Amino acid sequence: MNNFIILPILLPLLTGIILVFFQKRIAVQKWISSLASLISIVIAVTLVQRVYTNGIQTLEVGSWKPPFGIVLVADMYASLLVLTTNVIVFACLLFAFRSIGIDREKFFFYPAVMFLLTGVTGAFMTGDIFNLFVFFEVMLMASYFLIVHGNTKIQLRESIKYILVNVISSALFVIAVAFLYAVTGTLNMADLSVRVAEAGQTSIMTVISVLFLIVFGLKGAIFPLYFWLPGSYQAPPSAITALFGALLTKVGVYSITRVFTLIFVHEVGFTHEIIAWLATLTIIFGVIGAIAYLDIRKIIIYNIITAVGVILFGVAMFNEAGIEGSVYYLIHDMLIKGALFLLVGAIIVITGTSNLKNMGGLIKNHPFLGWMFFVAAAALAGVPPLSGFIGKLKIIEAGFQNGDYVMAMIVLLSSLLVLYSVMKIFMNGFWGEQVLSREEEKGSTKGLLMPIALLIALSVLYGFGIEIVSPYVVQAAETLLDPSIYIEAVLKE
Amino acid sequence: MKKAGRKTNDIILQTITKIVVFIIMIFSLYLFFAGHNAPGGGFIGGLMTSSAIVLLLIAYDVKTVKKILPVNYIMMTAVGLFIAVMTGVGSFIFGVPFLTHTFGHFHLPVLGDTELATAVLFDLGVYLVVIGVTMTIIQTIGETE
Numbered sequence: 001m002n003n004f005i006i007l008p009i010l011l012p013l014l015t016g017i018i019l020v021f022f023q024k025r026i027a028v029q030k031w032i033s034s035l036a037s038l039i040s041i042v043i044a045v046t047l048v049q050r051v052y053t054n055g056i057q058t059l060e061v062g063s064w065k066p067p068f069g070i071v072l073v074a075d076m077y078a079s080l081l082v083l084t085t086n087v088i089v090f091a092c093l094l095f096a097f098r099s100i101g102i103d104r105e106k107f108f109f110y111p112a113v114m115f116l117l118t119g120v121t122g123a124f125m126t127g128d129i130f131n132l133f134v135f136f137e138v139m140l141m142a143s144y145f146l147i148v149h150g151n152t153k154i155q156l157r158e159s160i161k162y163i164l165v166n167v168i169s170s171a172l173f174v175i176a177v178a179f180l181y182a183v184t185g186t187l188n189m190a191d192l193s194v195r196v197a198e199a200g201q202t203s204i205m206t207v208i209s210v211l212f213l214i215v216f217g218l219k220g221a222i223f224p225l226y227f228w229l230p231g232s233y234q235a236p237p238s239a240i241t242a243l244f245g246a247l248l249t250k251v252g253v254y255s256i257t258r259v260f261t262l263i264f265v266h267e268v269g270f271t272h273e274i275i276a277w278l279a280t281l282t283i284i285f286g287v288i289g290a291i292a293y294l295d296i297r298k299i300i301i302y303n304i305i306t307a308v309g310v311i312l313f314g315v316a317m318f319n320e321a322g323i324e325g326s327v328y329y330l331i332h333d334m335l336i337k338g339a340l341f342l343l344v345g346a347i348i349v350i351t352g353t354s355n356l357k358n359m360g361g362l363i364k365n366h367p368f369l370g371w372m373f374f375v376a377a378a379a380l381a382g383v384p385p386l387s388g389f390i391g392k393l394k395i396i397e398a399g400f401q402n403g404d405y406v407m408a409m410i411v412l413l414s415s416l417l418v419l420y421s422v423m424k425i426f427m428n429g430f431w432g433e434q435v436l437s438r439e440e441e442k443g444s445t446k447g448l449l450m451p452i453a454l455l456i457a458l459s460v461l462y463g464f465g466i467e468i469v470s471p472y473v474v475q476a477a478e479t480l481l482d483p484s485i486y487i488e489a490v491l492k493e
Numbered sequence: 494m495k496k497a498g499r500k501t502n503d504i505i506l507q508t509i510t511k512i513v514v515f516i517i518m519i520f521s522l523y524l525f526f527a528g529h530n531a532p533g534g535g536f537i538g539g540l541m542t543s544s545a546i547v548l549l550l551i552a553y554d555v556k557t558v559k560k561i562l563p564v565n566y567i568m569m570t571a572v573g574l575f576i577a578v579m580t581g582v583g584s585f586i587f588g589v590p591f592l593t594h595t596f597g598h599f600h601l602p603v604l605g606d607t608e609l610a611t612a613v614l615f616d617l618g619v620y621l622v623v624i625g626v627t628m629t630i631i632q633t634i635g636e637t638e
């Protein structure tokens with residue numbers, strides 16, 4: 001009996017439903033959603049602490065014992081991600097209060113954000129592979145709504161692509177689950193892990209595992225499957241893009257990590273080698289995109305792809321340093337991508353354009369914004385005291401331990417190019433000749449800087465306080481490296 | 494329905510509809526309650542009920558149907574979701590895992606010994622959501638020019 005761990009899923013769901021009743025009363029919506037988001041953060045912190053002291057928490061939904069019922073599992077990895085997710089949603093809500101506009105707010109914007117949060121936390125915490133699919137769909141439905149919300153021409157065009165790709169990948173997901181069920185006869189992840197270990201990972205299981213890699217790769221934008229992402233993420237307003245960029249692809253990354261550390265761990269030489277190569281290619285194509293564009297949104301969007309590659313490279317190395325590094329880097333990347341998209345949103349509000357050529361000298365009127373961007377850029381690239389350092393260090397260490405020198409060097413070099421791509425924004429946008437005087441600016445950043453400052457401060461604290469964070473991450477990595485801990489907690493053998 | 498330039502009279506359609514709508518409604522309620530031990534349930538019951546309303550929409554126009562059934566279907570969806578979630582939350586009070594359902598035998602005046610299950614309340618939520626969503630979709634498409 002442990003109803004506490006369903007609260008991170010239940011609270012946003014209930015809030016979303018209640019917000020529908022207050023469709024026209026925006027002030028009420030703002031209060032309820034921000035309050036619920038704050039309470040969610042408190043709950044998530046408590047959850048992390050509980051998991052830290054008492055080990056993995058499980059809830060057998062409807063009192064049905066696993067593997068027969070759905071089980072919710074809060075291990076350290078999932079709990080940390082739930083906490084990060086809630087922080088980002090809170091920041092994006094604050095940013096949306098000032099920037100999203102009254103027309104969108106009146107048409108169920110806040111309920112949609114809450115349902116998105118429900119889907120994401122549900123996907124992190126479920127212990128059942130079909131339930132994971134359902135939470136994926138909850139999340140995707142909300143994201144379809146948000147991506148087209150407001151009906152501008154570009155949103156309509158890009159939402160068609162986005163929905164098409166995701167419908168296809170969802171169909172593939174169902175097919176993959178059907179194959180898996182046909183072979184093993186179970187859907188519970190812990191039970192799947194036991195059955196696969198008993199039967200040995202036969203070649204058909206390896207085929208299914210690659211099918212899962214394709215499915216989650218489509219959601220998480222890895223190398224040959226990332227084609228839909230740059231266009232789609234450019235369409236919606238900044239607050240929504242920040243939510244997407246920080247959360248949606250990371251759910252795909254989480255699922256790959258979960259599936260390839262819990263279920264398919266017996267043919268590492270084949271499956272993890274594929275992931276390593278795809279991750280490296282993802283990094284390469286991500287940085288190429290980030291360097292190529294002069295559009296500030298596109299630059300940040302391609303940096304998502306690079307980060308997905310780096311995290312997956314850590315997972316593919318499948319040793320202690322690699323998994324720890326990927327956990328560190330995943331949390332850092334969620335925070336910093338949220339911050340960067342909001343920063344870019346603030347810049348666009350000021351300049352009215354996302355083209356780097358039409359801006360310059362912003363630092364004269366907006367020194368705080370400028371230096372926040374500088375810190376975020378340095379953290380993204382992994383400059384030592386900041387948050388991106390430790391994760392990348394561990395991941396590269398893992399690469400060298402496994403003898404994959406070339407790939408590790410590519411990860412290392414990618415940092416340089418990532419730094420170049422964001423510093424390009426800083427140097428051209430903030431330095432140089434001033435393009436807009438204070439009177440010519442298109443909008444004010446009043447209230448927009450606070451949520452950004454929140455995320456940047458957290459990311460800096462994360463970098464400096466790594467000693468405090470590390471026991472949690474080590475516990476998360478232990479569970480990921482040793483499936484028996486997870487299985488024991490769920491099946492109670 | 495009026496066609497441009499010429500008056501038509503839908504008297505047969507409308508009269509038949511008046512009778513048939515009630516048959517469909519009763520059948521949908523039967524399906525809803527049969528769900529526990531026979532094919533049926535909230536989803537198919539909800540679809541059946543909305544098909545009865547759609548028949549009304551075909552025989553009459555949107556305005557008349559709104560007058561007959563003054564329901565805000567978006568709110569109906571939200572109420573349905575709320576009921577469904579609350580049946581889960583109810584388990585918090587009894588200290589059992591989320592969504593744990595229970596049943597009991599009750600002696601009702603007309604029906605005699607009846608087995609009542611809390612899962613029906615969850616199904617009621619599903620029923621309302623299905624009607625709400627279907628009717629929202631159909632009305633929204635019907636009203637846009």
